[in-house]
Amino acid sequence: MSSPTPKFPTQIKIGHHRYTVRRGAEVLKEERLRGRIRFDARVMEIEKESDAETAASVLHEVVHGLFNFMQRTKECDDEELIHATATILQQIIKENPVLIAWVQAQPLR
Numbered sequence: 001m002s003s004p005t006p007k008f009p010t011q012i013k014i015g016h017h018r019y020t021v022r023r024g025a026e027v028l029k030e031e032r033l034r035g036r037i038r039f040d041a042r043v044m045e046i047e048k049e050s051d052a053e054t055a056a057s058v059l060h061e062v063v064h065g066l067f068n069f070m071q072r073t074k075e076c077d078d079e080e081l082i083h084a085t086a087t088i089l090q091q092i093i094k095e096n097p098v099l100i101a102w103v104q105a106q107p108l109r
């Protein structure tokens with residue numbers, strides 16, 4: 001028996017910012033982007049790619065979103081830092097299902 005395929009997240013909350021996530025936005029192809037985050041509109045647009053690439057792109061935009069939420073403009077504009085943070089975050093989430101499930105079961109402080 002296999003578990004059902006998880007749904008693509010169409011809403012992501014970062015702090016009290018609620019983002020709508022759109023997949024396969026055509027404008028991204030024209031601009032050769034994998035993803036984009038619009039802080040003012042609270043929208044993430046993600047290109048349709050392989051599952052691993054799409055997950056990496058979503059997490060990349062999430063990391064932009066969290067630095068934006070913390071008003072860390074310098075970090076938010078540092079694509080190298082964003083990329084490295086998103087890559088390690090993806091690995092932590094992927095390879096630590098017990099940690100993720102346990103944290104989810106705890107209340108926020």
Ligand SMILES: [Zn+2]
Pocket residue numbers: 060064079082
């Ligand atoms: Zn970026």
